[in-house]
Amino acid sequence: MFAVWFAWNISILGISYGIFVFSLGLDVWQTIIAGTIGYLASSALVGILAVGGPRTGLPTLTQTRFAFGMKGNRIPAFFAYLSNMGWKVTIITLASTTGAKLFAELWPSVFADADGSSATFTIVLWFVLVLAVTMTVSVLGHELIMKLEVWISWVTGIMTVVFLGFVVPQIRWTHLGDTPAGGPLVFVGGIVMAMTLVGLGFLNYGGDFARYLPRNTPARGVIGWTTAGLSLPVVTLLVIGALLVGGDPKLGAATASDPIGALTALLPMWFFVPFSIVIVISLVSAAITGMYSSGLALMAVGVPLRRSVTTMINAIIIAAGAFYLLFISTSFLATFQSFLSLIAVMIGTMGGIQLVDFIRQRRAGWNTDMANPRGHGGRDGRWTAIVSLIIGTVVGLGLVTSADPNLGEITGFLLTKSGPNRCVRVKRARHCHSHGARRRALRDPHVRTPAGPATRLLARGRGRHRPRGGPAPAAGSRRSGQPRGRLHRTLTR
Numbered sequence: 001m002f003a004v005w006f007a008w009n010i011s012i013l014g015i016s017y018g019i020f021v022f023s024l025g026l027d028v029w030q031t032i033i034a035g036t037i038g039y040l041a042s043s044a045l046v047g048i049l050a051v052g053g054p055r056t057g058l059p060t061l062t063q064t065r066f067a068f069g070m071k072g073n074r075i076p077a078f079f080a081y082l083s084n085m086g087w088k089v090t091i092i093t094l095a096s097t098t099g100a101k102l103f104a105e106l107w108p109s110v111f112a113d114a115d116g117s118s119a120t121f122t123i124v125l126w127f128v129l130v131l132a133v134t135m136t137v138s139v140l141g142h143e144l145i146m147k148l149e150v151w152i153s154w155v156t157g158i159m160t161v162v163f164l165g166f167v168v169p170q171i172r173w174t175h176l177g178d179t180p181a182g183g184p185l186v187f188v189g190g191i192v193m194a195m196t197l198v199g200l201g202f203l204n205y206g207g208d209f210a211r212y213l214p215r216n217t218p219a220r221g222v223i224g225w226t227t228a229g230l231s232l233p234v235v236t237l238l239v240i241g242a243l244l245v246g247g248d249p250k251l252g253a254a255t256a257s258d259p260i261g262a263l264t265a266l267l268p269m270w271f272f273v274p275f276s277i278v279i280v281i282s283l284v285s286a287a288i289t290g291m292y293s294s295g296l297a298l299m300a301v302g303v304p305l306r307r308s309v310t311t312m313i314n315a316i317i318i319a320a321g322a323f324y325l326l327f328i329s330t331s332f333l334a335t336f337q338s339f340l341s342l343i344a345v346m347i348g349t350m351g352g353i354q355l356v357d358f359i360r361q362r363r364a365g366w367n368t369d370m371a372n373p374r375g376h377g378g379r380d381g382r383w384t385a386i387v388s389l390i391i392g393t394v395v396g397l398g399l400v401t402s403a404d405p406n407l408g409e410i411t412g413f414l415l416t417k418s419g420p421n422r423c424v425r426v427k428r429a430r431h432c433h434s435h436g437a438r439r440r441a442l443r444d445p446h447v448r449t450p451a452g453p454a455t456r457l458l459a460r461g462r463g464r465h466r467p468r469g470g471p472a473p474a475a476g477s478r479r480s481g482q483p484r485g486r487l488h489r490t491l492t493r
Contacts, residue, residue, distance in 0.1 A: 004230030019239025034190030042199020053207030072381030090323035172247025345396030
């Protein structure tokens with residue numbers, strides 16, 4: 001159990017996750033403590049749910065039939081499907097931007113803009129290439145990828161360790177105390193974000209690996225090794241990420257736009273090239289495996305289609321999501337944080353219900369007949385669990401906010417007033433769910449907005465929002481002639 005989870009989670013993205021937690025407004029030491037608590041807590045939840053694997057021999061989304069019933073299980077299966085698809089969108093996006101950056105560095109006269117960053121057509125080229133490879137291999141060569149995935153994971157892990165040897169000496173130790181500490185609520189937010197980054201995303205298939213263990217495997221062993229395998233690599237990388245961004249705050253802004261490219265920019269060219277290639281291969285491999293499992297999840301929802309057809313449907317949805325994240329979203333981090341909030345609500349609610357139902361399942365001797373249809377030991381639906389899931393999800397979505405204005409349309413409805421330009425003031429921050437309302441809020445000097453880099457540029461004043469005779473455009477804005485970041489340049493064309 002330890003080796004499987006460890007190999008899956010030792011990746012350069014773990015450093016980016018630490019930077020994301022820091023970006024909430026915490027200092028370095030708060031980031032490390034909050035992130036560690038969140039990682040350990042969520043990994044322990046995955047370990048507890050994994051105990052059902054060896055006891056029943058069933059994957060997690062089949063075990064949930066015990067709690068929700070045969071037909072009622074379609075709801076948590078659909079939530080798991082949405083979670084899986086969201087992560088695959090993120091993976092394909094990162095693979096495309098990493099490949100585009102590699103081409104821009106190797107052949108800048110062809111694939112880079114004047115400032116050296118990836119040209120838009122280069123990103124589009126890699127987006128099409130990654131999607132085509134993912135779709136083709138998902139249908140024709142999945143067994144090959146499954147055989148190679150373990151080796152790819154270990155090679156990625158080894159290269160990541162070498163990567164740490166390059167970046168650790170670049171930590172600016174004397175500047176680690178420059179960032180002010182965040183308040184108690186921000187600290188709690190850091191814990192929650194850390195939980196959504198790692199553990200909560202695995203709740204829907206935590207028992208899939210453990211089900212191959214002997215039935216009498218001690219629960220403490222399953223929980224302990226799962227928790228250690230999940231948390232050890234990400235906690236280590238979290239510390240590195242917090243130390244890096246604590247000494248260089250500009251790294252946080254760069255990572256918000258390009259989580260991998262901002263870190264590979266710290267490498268010498270001779271290691272940057274092979275490391276980027278390995279990252280792209282590992283991301284594509286994960287996308288292929290996820291595309292296949294997404295097809296199975298769609299079939300679990302009850303869609304009566306062949307696996308090849310469901311894989312094609314998934315490919316279309318993932319392509320649309322990746323296109324949005326690459327070319328429409330104003331901030332990778334804002335959209336990613338909004339996605340994590342949705343996943344925390346849906347999968348967290350499902351996992352909590354499953355944990356409570358474990359008491360009943362244990363008393364029943366882990367009788368697998370409860371996973372069968374009605375008349376064969378199971379039930380069509382258990383309404384207490386289904387109603388609890390629906391209420392928990394609706395209330396959760398209504399109480400979270402989104403920095404992405406489009407995803408914000410389905411969240412925060414219990415906190416905001418109705419209307420096209422609705423805003424709600426939370427402490428000193430105003431979350432505005434339309435572009436016009438957001439710009440009006442930015443003119444208020446007493447309002448601090450939690451949005452991403454694009455909003456901060458508007459707040460400094462650029463384009464028609466800067467009055468005549470006002471200060472010069474902010475460094476990094478389009479009018480200043482300095483680089484602004486790849487996604488922002490794409491949007492302004």
